[in-house]
Amino acid sequence: MRKFILKRLFYSIIIFFFVMLIIYALMRCLPTSYIESLARQRSMQPGSKSYEEWMAQLTSMYNMDKGILLGYFSWLKDFFRGNFGDSWYYTVPVVQKFHETIWLSFWMGLISMFFELVIAIPLGIVAATKQYSRTDYTISVLALAGISLPTFFFASLLKLFFSVKMGWFDLFGLVGRNYEQLSSWGQFLDKANHLVLPILTLVVISIGSLMRYTRTNMLEVLNADYIRTARAKGLDEKKVIYHHAFRNTLIPLVTIIGGSLPSLFSGALITETLFSIPGIGYTSYHAMVAGDIPFSMFYLAFLAILTLLGNLIADILYAVVDPRVRLS
Amino acid sequence: MSDKTNLNGRLHEAPAPESNETSQYSLNDDRRVKVLSPGAMVTKRFLRNRIAVVGLAILTFMFLFSFVGGLITPYAEDQQFYRVEYQNKEYAGVVRNEEFRFAAADGQKFDSVLQAQTLLAIQKNTPKFTYRNERYMLSREGEDFYRVAQGPNTLGIAYKDIVSSSVEGQAIPYKLQFEILKAYTNGDASFSLDGEDYAIDEDGGVFLGGEEVAFISRYVVQPVQNDVFLSRAFQEELVTELEDGADSFIFTDIDGEEHSYSVKYRPDLKRWTVMQATETRIYDTYAAPSRAHWLGTDRNGMDMLTRLMYGGRVSLIIGFIVEIIATVLGIILGGLAGYFGKWVDNLIMRIVDIFYCIPSMPIIIILGAAMDALRVDPQIRMLYLMLILGFLGWPSMARLIRGQILSLREQEFMTATEACGIRVSRRIFRHLVPNVIPQIIVSVTMGIGGTILTEATLSFLGLGVKFPFASWGNIINDVNNTFVLTTYWFIWIPAGLLLLLTVLAFNLVGDGLRDAFDPKMKR
Numbered sequence: 037m038r039k040f041i042l043k044r045l046f047y048s049i050i051i052f053f054f055v056m057l058i059i060y061a062l063m064r065c066l067p068t069s070y071i072e073s074l075a076r077q078r079s080m081q082p083g084s085k086s087y088e089e090w091m092a093q094l095t096s097m098y099n100m101d102k103g104i105l106l107g108y109f110s111w112l113k114d115f116f117r118g119n120f121g122d123s124w125y126y127t128v129p130v131v132q133k134f135h136e137t138i139w140l141s142f143w144m145g146l147i148s149m150f151f152e153l154v155i156a157i158p159l160g161i162v163a164a165t166k167q168y169s170r171t172d173y174t175i176s177v178l179a180l181a182g183i184s185l186p187t188f189f190f191a192s193l194l195k196l197f198f199s200v201k202m203g204w205f206d207l208f209g210l211v212g213r214n215y216e217q218l219s220s221w222g223q224f225l226d227k228a229n230h231l232v233l234p235i236l237t238l239v240v241i242s243i244g245s246l247m248r249y250t251r252t253n254m255l256e257v258l259n260a261d262y263i264r265t266a267r268a269k270g271l272d273e274k275k276v277i278y279h280h281a282f283r284n285t286l287i288p289l290v291t292i293i294g295g296s297l298p299s300l301f302s303g304a305l306i307t308e309t310l311f312s313i314p315g316i317g318y319t320s321y322h323a324m325v326a327g328d329i330p331f332s333m334f335y336l337a338f339l340a341i342l343t344l345l346g347n348l349i350a351d352i353l354y355a356v357v358d359p360r361v362r363l364s
Numbered sequence: 365m366s367d368k369t370n371l372n373g374r375l376h377e378a379p380a381p382e383s384n385e386t387s388q389y390s391l392n393d394d395r396r397v398k399v400l401s402p403g404a405m406v407t408k409r410f411l412r413n414r415i416a417v418v419g420l421a422i423l424t425f426m427f428l429f430s431f432v433g434g435l436i437t438p439y440a441e442d443q444q445f446y447r448v449e450y451q452n453k454e455y456a457g458v459v460r461n462e463e464f465r466f467a468a469a470d471g472q473k474f475d476s477v478l479q480a481q482t483l484l485a486i487q488k489n490t491p492k493f494t495y496r497n498e499r500y501m502l503s504r505e506g507e508d509f510y511r512v513a514q515g516p517n518t519l520g521i522a523y524k525d526i527v528s529s530s531v532e533g534q535a536i537p538y539k540l541q542f543e544i545l546k547a548y549t550n551g552d553a554s555f556s557l558d559g560e561d562y563a564i565d566e567d568g569g570v571f572l573g574g575e576e577v578a579f580i581s582r583y584v585v586q587p588v589q590n591d592v593f594l595s596r597a598f599q600e601e602l603v604t605e606l607e608d609g610a611d612s613f614i615f616t617d618i619d620g621e622e623h624s625y626s627v628k629y630r631p632d633l634k635r636w637t638v639m640q641a642t643e644t645r646i647y648d649t650y651a652a653p654s655r656a657h658w659l660g661t662d663r664n665g666m667d668m669l670t671r672l673m674y675g676g677r678v679s680l681i682i683g684f685i686v687e688i689i690a691t692v693l694g695i696i697l698g699g700l701a702g703y704f705g706k707w708v709d710n711l712i713m714r715i716v717d718i719f720y721c722i723p724s725m726p727i728i729i730i731l732g733a734a735m736d737a738l739r740v741d742p743q744i745r746m747l748y749l750m751l752i753l754g755f756l757g758w759p760s761m762a763r764l765i766r767g768q769i770l771s772l773r774e775q776e777f778m779t780a781t782e783a784c785g786i787r788v789s790r791r792i793f794r795h796l797v798p799n800v801i802p803q804i805i806v807s808v809t810m811g812i813g814g815t816i817l818t819e820a821t822l823s824f825l826g827l828g829v830k831f832p833f834a835s836w837g838n839i840i841n842d843v844n845n846t847f848v849l850t851t852y853w854f855i856w857i858p859a860g861l862l863l864l865l866t867v868l869a870f871n872l873v874g875d876g877l878r879d880a881f882d883p884k885m886k887r
Contacts, residue, residue, distance in 0.1 A: 047717075050714075051714070051717050051718050051721055052721070054718045055718050055721045055722055058718070058722065059722065059727070062727065062730070062731075063730075066730070066734045066737075067734060067737050067738060173415065176415075176875075177415060177872075180868055180871045180872060180875065181864070181868055183867075183871060184813060184817070184864055184867035184868035184870075184871055185864055186817055186820050186821065186824075186837075186840075186860065186863050186864065186867070187821065188820075188821060188824045188837075188840060188843075189840060189856075189860035189863060189864065192840070192843045192849060192856060192860070193857075193860070195849060196849060196850065196853075200849070200850045207846060207849075302723075305725055305726065305729075306725075306821060306825075309825070320726070321729065324726060324729050324730045324733060325729065325733040325827075326733075327733060327734070327737065332726070332730060335726065336723055336726055336727070339723040339726065340721050340722070340723065343720070343721050343723070344721060
């Protein structure tokens with residue numbers, strides 16, 4: 037087991053190296069308008085060096101003067117030393133901005149994941165046990181509709197009905213207008229109120245695939261021989277489904293859920309941007325659009341690590357949960 | 365097992381129409397069974413799936429809507445519409461003169477202090493007044509018309525009725541003004557000056573030999589802009605309307621053109637303001653649905669329905685091209701990996717792993733922003749977008765094909781191809797890949813839906829398809845404007861529904877195809 041984990045870890049590091057190389061090369065090819073404008077700005081100051089000199093100094097400061105490969109290695113060195121640089125767009129250290137925003141995204145992700153699980157798994161199981169019934173068709177079509185729903189359209193619909201027509205929630209932002217005057221409990225409620233629509237959006241958008249996944253797996257299990265055996269020996273149908281079948285369905289489910297745990301930190305880029313929730317997704321969206329290379333590089337590296345970590349956890353969990361895998 | 369049930373089912377159905385003849389066939393006679401090709405079987409199974417057929421119907425509609433609709437619609441993709449808007453602009457001001465005005469006689473001094481003294485004398489109604497030891501005579505020449513004289517010299521006049529010239533750009537000499545005022549205030553219809561006879565009609569027009577030279581009126585009509593000359597006829601008609609208390613009137617000028625004016629009276633200034641309605645042509649933005657524009661017009665004054673049709677074209681084409689790129693790359697690399705195995709497989713699969721790990725959405729957003737910065741032409745940008753999406757999409761296809769081929773290549777027919785000495789490329793792409801086509805079709809169908817969604821999201825963020833091209837995503841983009849979100853449903857709801865329906869239909873059809881290709885999956 038340990039050997040397996042170590043091997044996977046080694047693979048992950050290799051993959052990370054190449055992924056970041058590709059991303060770094062891509063970033064280097066982008067127009068670096070930030071450095072140019074900064075150099076222009078500084079050369080304007082009285083008694084300052086010329087634009088060219090500033091340009092040369094700044095490019096070497098940001099490791100932009102080296103070739104792509106050398107520049108990549110110096111970036112990698114900085115990255116593993118924990119030196120992530122300052123964000124160009126937010127003009128604070130990348131880690132500080134990151135720390136300010138990540139927890140909001142995490143809580144949002146965690147809450148929506150909780151609702152997803154609570155809704156999707158039971159519905160998926162019901163659909164599978166009542167295959168070809170009206171319930172099954174309804175659930176399947178709804179799941180597909182959830183997958184097909186464009187996030188921005190659904191968010192706009194929610195805004196129209198709940199914010200504009202009902203007036204229950206604000207259209208944008210995390211805090212209301214009189215946030216500063218509220219007590220700490222009131223501030224908490226205010227934030228919670230502003231998070232309702234984003235979380236609803238996240239849940240509806242991502243619930244479909246989990247529902248389908250549960251249904252497919254449950255169907256597979258229900259067709260297995262041991263279920264037929266269980267039925268043949270006259271077990272109660274409830275017991276067959278919730279004791280024998282459900283436990284086996286859990287194997288792939290736990291794997292996929294465990295694998296998606298790291299992605300709770302990755303933030304919801306589109307949803308956060310739509311609702312102007314200052315989480316990591318919204319923050320990095322603006323940094324990326326503004327061409328903020330240090331922040332974007334950090335965010336992309338972070339996402340790559342999360343993906344790799346997710347795969348790793350899924351692999352390990354698969355072995356842990358299913359004893360049959362461990363044997364082979 | 366499923367084959368058996370199918371066969372049994374068909375055995376029950378088939379004999380019905382020709383019951384006499386079938387009874388003669390022996391049990392294992394082929395003619396007893398209607399034989400269907402695999403394609404026909406798949407079609408039949410697909411058509412039996414009601415939900416998938418609904419999806420297919422939606423897709424057919426979408427294709428007709430976007431590809432045929434664009435030809436039928438009378439408007440072009442970026443044709444802008446105008447509407448004529450009437451704006452009321454201040455045109456003239458009218459004041460009924462209630463104060464004395466003064467005019468100096470030719471070559472005389474009649475300054476403002478003297479004017480004030482005159483006014484006092486008029487109010488006191490005294491024919492004589494003294495100012496700075498000088499004596500002045502005030503004589504009443506008519507109603508609200510006085511003459512001020514010092515000894516024999518006439519200094520000037522005080523009057524309320526205003527004489528203006530009927531001829532553009534010509535001033536009225538003092539003498540004529542005096543005579544007109546005198547005649548008008550006394551109610552005389554004619555007077556003579558310098559041997560010429562003038563006539564005054566009841567409207568205050570002054571005629572010299574049948575030609576109007578001036579007119580006199582208690583109202584002062586002044587244009588707001590200095591370069592506008594208000595004709596006598598206009599002023600006269602305006603004053604008549606004002607006295608009737610009308611708040612709007614229509615004036616037909618010499619050229620026979622009709623102009624409409626509205627009049628507003630401001631009691632605090634005792635002034636009428638005349639507004640002229642002027643036509644302005646502006647873009648017909650956010651017009652509500654009408655007979656000409658079934659879904660209204662968008663923010664640029666373009667027909668919404670037409671935009672939707674062209675937008676559908678763009679979205680569908682992008683979906684297809686991206687999937688074609690991804691599939692071709694996926695088939696080649698997946699086929700190679702699966703067939704050769706060993707280090708080739710290892711290399712390709714590690715590349716796939718790397719691509720899987722690249723956060724695609726952020727990368728596309730960064731590239732989109734970079735293209736914004738470089739001001740890439742919208743058409744070329746669309747091409748880049750397809751290439752990027754396609755290039756980021758191939759790994760899943762490669763993984764799918766590789767997995768299938770890995771198991772297929774161990775089967776006997778592959779040993780047979782090897783024994784026949786068929787070329788390797790032929791073995792992969794003519795014998796292995798066709799066996800994976802069902803999975804490819806299913807994956808492509810669902811992939812197109814996903815791609816359309818990605819493209820729409822990017823266009824919504826303003827980083828995908830750009831104006832002047834329409835795409836369902838950039839049509840909905842307008843909803844970022846909160847006013848549009850709350851007021852103009854027809855701008856974004858139809859586009860959103862089309863998008864949702866199309867992606868849903870692709871997914872439904874993909875699902876149906878999967879079940880039809882592989883009945884074992886659907887037990």
